[in-house]
Amino acid sequence: MNRVLTHTDPVCSRCNHSFRMALVLLISLILLSLGFAGADEECVYAAVGTTKVIDHDYPGLELFEQSFHLRWTHDSKIVYNSKKDAANKYHTTKNGSLLLENLQLDNAGTYQATIYDNLGNHMKSTVTRLCLLAPVSKPRLTHTCDGTSVTLRCDVVNPGVVIIVWQHNGNTLPGQTGTTLTITKATLKPEDSYACTASIKASEEKSDDVYPECTVAVSKPRLTHTCTDASVTLRCDVENPVNVNVTWSRNSNTLPGQTDATLTITKATLKPEDSYACTASIKASEEKSDDVYPECTDDDSSAVLLFGMELWLMVLILAGGGGLLLILIIITLVCVCRSRRQHKRRLEEEEEMRLAPLTHPTR
Numbered sequence: 001m002n003r004v005l006t007h008t009d010p011v012c013s014r015c016n017h018s019f020r021m022a023l024v025l026l027i028s029l030i031l032l033s034l035g036f037a038g039a040d041e042e043c044v045y046a047a048v049g050t051t052k053v054i055d056h057d058y059p060g061l062e063l064f065e066q067s068f069h070l071r072w073t074h075d076s077k078i079v080y081n082s083k084k085d086a087a088n089k090y091h092t093t094k095n096g097s098l099l100l101e102n103l104q105l106d107n108a109g110t111y112q113a114t115i116y117d118n119l120g121n122h123m124k125s126t127v128t129r130l131c132l133l134a135p136v137s138k139p140r141l142t143h144t145c146d147g148t149s150v151t152l153r154c155d156v157v158n159p160g161v162v163i164i165v166w167q168h169n170g171n172t173l174p175g176q177t178g179t180t181l182t183i184t185k186a187t188l189k190p191e192d193s194y195a196c197t198a199s200i201k202a203s204e205e206k207s208d209d210v211y212p213e214c215t216v217a218v219s220k221p222r223l224t225h226t227c228t229d230a231s232v233t234l235r236c237d238v239e240n241p242v243n244v245n246v247t248w249s250r251n252s253n254t255l256p257g258q259t260d261a262t263l264t265i266t267k268a269t270l271k272p273e274d275s276y277a278c279t280a281s282i283k284a285s286e287e288k289s290d291d292v293y294p295e296c297t298d299d300d301s302s303a304v305l306l307f308g309m310e311l312w313l314m315v316l317i318l319a320g321g322g323g324l325l326l327i328l329i330i331i332t333l334v335c336v337c338r339s340r341r342q343h344k345r346r347l348e349e350e351e352e353m354r355l356a357p358l359t360h361p362t363r
Helices: 002-041 311-359
Strands: 043-047 052-054 068-074 077-081 098-100 109-117 122-133 140-146 149-155 163-168 180-184 194-199 204-206 222-227 231-237 245-250 262-266 276-281 286-288
Touching: 043 052, 052 122, 140 194, 149 163, 149 194, 222 276, 231 245, 231 276
Parallel strands: 043 122
Antiparallel strands: 052 098, 068 077, 068 109, 109 122, 140 149, 149 180, 163 194, 194 204, 222 231, 231 262, 245 276, 276 286
């Protein structure tokens, strides 16, 4: 039994040693993978051409009182030493944070701050990994109109991962992170402004505000008029119904304050030589209607005036008066004829009575 144990001890020892080596290797691989996985999380991002301050994360550091000894290294190379000002490559802030100006790609890497007291005792060490990215370009915002909608597009030169955020009248639109934004024309107002902001881990840029408009050339207005008893209404019809400004003119002179689609004038002020026209305009173009000389005829349910009275009434009065006059003339002629006839009959009777004694002697 003792020989068996003695014989197997070297084997067990080698097994244990191999097991321990495998375990150490496994743990090392796990730690190494964790270190690489956490490296990106610990990376501090900055944009090329900007200024970055790397903090040592040690509060209460008073360099000017010479209470501490501070040393900064970049990829293990000393770039700042508070005890040797002449050898310093970079400057620091008042609290000892490393100041990096006009960053370039070669400034990327690992920065370590080591702090000692005046006796040389190690106080603290801080490691910061700096990652540099090209700054995001200013977005260019464009829009296109299609049917009933407007599509805005945010174009960014940077080809990498860029986060887009949209704003409407200065307010962020939640959930809108795509490079395009579609809105309906029905909800679009002339005073609405839109902008997009492009950002990366190191920087962000905002586009100029855009006031999207969907306009086409305004059509030529068509001017019509209708007559009532005492007034004439002119109407300016335009095919473009949205955001059209209308102005009126009489005899080529603009009528101030008249901006509605209709214009009402009284018949008393209407002259045959007066011409009217309307002009429809948008920001892109304007068109003027043909000149119109409004007239009101019987077909327009309006009567022609004669001596201040309507023609049909004058005709009725004249017809009635003429008929009455004719009746009076007829009555007068009849009366005259009858009177003459009676007068002639009396004369004949008187003549017979005067001649009767001569033709018939009395007894």
